[in-house]
Structures are given as structure tokens and as C-alpha cells.
Amino acid sequence: MLKKVLILLMCLVIPLSFAGCKNNKGSGSSSDAEIDQFAPPAKGETIAIMKTSMGDIKIKFFPSVAPKAVENFITHAKNGYYDNVIFHRVINDFMIQGGDPTGTGMGGESIWNEPFEDEFSEKLRNYRGALSMANRGPNTNGSQFFIVQAPSDTITQDWIDQMKSNKFPDDVVAKYKEVGGTPWLDNKHTVFGQVYEGMDIVDKIAAVEVGANDKPVKDVRILGIEITTVP
Template sequence: MPDADAAVPAEGGTKTIATLDTSKGKIVIELNPDKSPITVDNFKKYADDKFYDGLIFHRVIKDFMIQGGGLNENMQEQTATYEPIINEAKTSKLSNLKGTIAMARTSDPNSATSQFFINTVDNKFLDPGGSPQNPDGYAVFGMVVEGMEVVAAIESVPTGSKMGYDDVPIDPVLINSVVVEQK
């Protein structure tokens, strides 16, 4: 069973910080390379390549999560530039708690590429074994340390259907940039 406290990165030493500059404000996330090294490295590669710049939060569900990292504001899916990664949900033992960031994926547990989501409530059913439909879980790799009010603002935008996608913000919420650095 995932450790609820494990979502909080360890204190002390150098921290890996991701700053998401969005059209609603900044979200600062402390990444956890000790628990989710493959996932953090993958996210960092996409950020360093500026892959996320100009994309949107394309799936927003109140009292669940906000998801981005795959589509632009014209709802065109961006082709992943790296191979899918191994799902670290079972090995990291990090829980999908409010404020954590996790990798989005298909029904294949090892299909995550660039898309991610931020949990806006505790979603323990997304942890390994959290539900019969989800034996593998979704890999958490960090926690919001500043900007939960921005996450809440994104979560509360009006949504609808657009070009075959549901839960799309009526007015696009842009990801201007994602910068990952050691602090």
C-alpha cells in the first residue's frame, strides 16, 4: 500500500524544482527523483526540450484533476519525442494525494510519455491496487509546493466538449513554459 507521507519529497539537500508558468499563474512542484527517478528524468527531458511550451491543460475535472502536456490550443495532439517509460507507481509507493503530480497514460501501464496530471483531491483509487480496474496505478513523481491556488483556479474553469475531447476548458489554459532546475 502506498505511503501517504511519501508523496512529500525528503527534506534537506538539493531539490529538483519544476516551475510551470501558466496563463493562470505559476505552479511550483518539488519533484522526487529519489522515489521516481525514471519518471522525473522523463519529465525533465520534455521540459528541457521546451516540449510543454505553448501546450494547454486539455482535461480539467473538478474534484479530480487537471491534465496537460499533450495537446495545443487547437486540440492537436503533439507527438511524443521519447519512448514510453516504465510505470514506477508500484516501486515508488507514492500516493495520488491532493497536490501531487503523476503521469497520465493509456490502459497500458507502461505507456506514459509527456502527459501529466495534478491531483486536486486525494485520489487513492489511482494508486496501485486502488481499484480493480487499476491494478498498476499512476506514477506520482512530485508535489506542488507553491501555487495550489493556481491549480484551484484551473480546476474551476468552465469546460465542455471540443473536437472529440470532453472536459476541455472553454477558454484555453496555456502552459507558457516548464523549467526544471536544482535548488
């Protein structure tokens, strides 16, 4: 019951809107190649090792689908922009959010010093473990991001029925049911990466005690983000 209440409360903050999810694509969706969001990264592929005060999280990227979001994150990471930045908003069974150097949820900017456009695609979804851009509305991406933490048991029959009624592909509905995630954020927040190792750390961060505005009572920090390649 608590999980249902939490999801309903979040829908008041992030309006539920599946309309247009099938066809509304951003500039990063031109590639025709199939993408397996959950496949491990290939040899030579660029990855990020996010070193947090609670452990390491390893992330792969999707530059063919969301090139600007990937470039923005990797450049910020290499420049140390995210070093010692806190996860300022944490909601268990939903997501963990960071990337704001001010730690308030109101700051941060892109590497271009201005917001950049959304890069939506049918190829990537806000499944559990997705790395997505936080925003204030359409085409307002800056530096903030979140990692989807919602487990499979948050995908209730109500959500399944909503996805089906809004013509989500059968395989997408099945995957959400299998792994969890936040389907109402598809076509609202650009997915540009996926955690492939360290979801146990994401779960630990999501479970910390929080206070006002869902901010952890004790800071959880990104110590640094190493950008490297798979050997």
C-alpha cells in the same frame, strides 16, 4: 451530492481497483529511504516552476522512486516541449491534465520516442497536489501528466471504508482523509512529483468553465516550465 456524482462518474472512466496496491511495485521503488511527500524541497534540490496563464505552480520531484518519469518530464521541460501547451482536460474536485502538444489528449510521446514503464511505490500516493503520469493502461507513459486537485471533502466514508477493506496502511488512509486525493489511482498512475506551492493556482484552473471532453472553453496554457534548484 455533485461531488459524489462526479467521483462516481470518474470511476466509470478509470476503473476502481485496489487489489495488489500493497505489493505491486514498479522499477522505481527500490530505495529504502523514507520519503515525506509533503516536505518542502531541500537546498540544492531540483524543482520545476510551471508558469501558466493563470499563475505559477512549483513542483518538487522524487527521482529515487520514479527516475524515468522525472527524467522524462525534466528533459521535456528543458527542451521546451511543454511550452504553450494547454491543459486539455480539467475536472473540478478531481484533477487538471496537460502535456499533450496537440492539445487533443491523444498525442505526445516520451523523450525515448516510445512508451515507458510504470514506477509504482508505496512511498508515494495520489494525494492532493501529486504530479502523476497520465496513461492508456499499464506501461504506456508518454508526455502527458496530471496534477491531483481533489480536496479532502471528496474522501467520503465510503472511500475510507474501501481503503481499509483493501488493506491501505492506516497512515495512508489518515493522510487521504486529511489532505484529499484520488486513492483509486494508486498503482494505476505513477506519482513522480508534488506541488509544494501554487495549489491555489491549480484550484483556479480546475474551476474554469469546460465544454466537451472536459476541455476548458478558454485555453489555459503552460507558458513554460523553468527547471532550477532550491537556493
